[in-house]
Amino acid sequence: MPPRPRRTTDPGLLLPGQVAAEIREGLPAVAEEVVAAIIDEVPSYTDAFNGPMGARIRGAVEVALGGFLSLASSRHGTDPRTPTAPAVDGAYQLGRGEARGGRSTEALLSAYRIGARVSWQRMAQGAVRAGLDAETLASFAALVFAYIDELSAASVAGHTDELATTGRVRQRRLERLAHHLVARSDVTEETVRAAVDRADWxxxxxxxxxxxxxxxxxxxxxxxxxxxxxxxxxxxxxxxxxxxxxxxxxxxxxxxxxxxxxxxxxxxxxxxxxxxxxxxxxxxxxxxxxxxxxxxxxxxxxxxTADPEALADLRAQALAPLAALRPGTIDKLADTLRLWLLLQGRRDDVAAALFVHPQTVRYRMGQVREAYGDTLDDPEVVLALTLALGAPP
Missing domain, CATH: 3.30.70 (Alpha-Beta Plaits)
Structure with missing residues (x-):
């Protein structure tokens, strides 16, 4: 059941008729800009607002803002911050529909925030053109946002109520489908497809x-x-x-x-x-x-790192020619050889990366060549060393 419009205190503002008329003339363009901004900023509405749905939303925006202007310019003591019962019911049903469409309340509230921002920018421009003074314009802003806040609250209530009924059942089915998709091989394709049908996904x-x-x-x-x-x-x-x-x-x-x-x-x-x-x-x-x-x-x-044990074995095998040296020396030569391979033998670049003198690199590579001999010219040995030294041990 949609919430009843909340009663608020007297807003102390009566929008002049000529100002309301000036703003009302621009409402179709405002509605177009609202929908365009929501499509641009909330990805989950991109497809939903293309086609007939977009036209319905543009119409709803125009009607909602038109209703607000009628309240704000009425001389019958109505509070423009309090939407009429039909407007609240429409917002409530919108929330239920969004839940059925799978969109979250975050997306719904994002759309309302964007709509409020764009609506106020454009309505304020119309009010200024019609000669509304700054103090009244500030009061007008507060009323616009209060009115839209009431509508968004009704939509959230509708969204919540929908999920509390059929939406909750469907959510469980969707969660079960997600588990099937990432489960081990004991879940068959037939099981997954049956879960897709049950969840209407x-x-x-x-x-x-x-x-x-x-x-x-x-x-x-x-x-x-x-x-x-x-x-x-x-x-x-x-x-x-x-x-x-x-x-x-x-x-x-x-x-x-x-x-x-x-x-x-x-x-x-x-x-x-x-x-x-x-x-x-x-x-x-x-x-x-x-x-x-x-x-x-x-x-x-x-x-x-896909197979850590295989990588460790490859590293031990590739560095075997250095095994007779001291551990500290092995580490230095392995670091130097790694950069030598990755930097394609550019001695100065290797020295800069190691923070040593190029002559130190030359000396270390001399030790490496002495240990490996002609095998450093073998592409298979170079590939093994590159892979073995490509990741930290």
Missing amino acids: PEPRTLTAVVVPESQVRPLLAVVPPTTLQAADPPGLDEGVLLLVPDVHGRARARLLRALPERGAVAGPARPWLSVRASYERVLRARALGLGHDTEQHLTRLVL
Whole structure:
């Protein structure tokens, strides 16, 4: 049931009729700008507002603001901060619809904040053109934001009520689907597809695994598609929440990555949706290694550390010619050889990286060549050394 409009005290403002008329003429353009700003700033509304839905929202914005102007210019003692019952009911039903569409309250409130900002900017311009004085304009601003706050509260109430009924059941089904997708091989494709049907979830082309701290889940949900799946306790994850984000491959990935660094989240690669476990496993490995928010920026490190025991054996085998030397000498020669290989033998660059004199590099490489002999000219030996020394021991 939608909340009743709240009664507030007398606002002490009566908007002159000519001012209200001036503002009302610009409402269609205001509604267009509101929808355009929401599409631009809240990604989960991009597709929803294209087509008939966008036209309905533009109409709703225009009607809501028109209703406010009628209240603000009425001489019958009505409070413009208190929307009429039909307006509150419409906002309440909007909230229920947003919950059914899978969009979060964060996305909904973001849309309201943007709508309030754009509406006030444009309505204020109209008021100034109509000659409204500064003191009255300030009072007008307070009323506009109070009115929109009442509507947003009604929408949140509708969203909450919807989730408390059918939405809660569907959420459990979506969570079960997320667990199936990242489970071990004992979950069959038939089981996954049956879970998709039960949850009424649209199959995407790809899914991207993102692990995010629990405290940052709600803000991040406002910038990812509304069909994103959540798994609060997936296999292998000790803390944090797993999000499976649909269709953020290609250029769409950049928007996701921009939202991650400040939230302590890590994103894996996009994979065909049935193979998203591979993306999740890469995220787990990147987090274990303490790497950054984008696993695809650390592929070399991930490859080199994929089999730690094999890497340790390769390092021991590759450095065997130095085994007769003292441990401290081995470490210095290994560091020098590593940079010599990575910097393609540029002695001055190697010296700068090691903070030593170029002659020291020349001396150390002389020791290395004495130990390895002609094998340093063998491509297979060079490859083994590059791999063995490419990551810290």
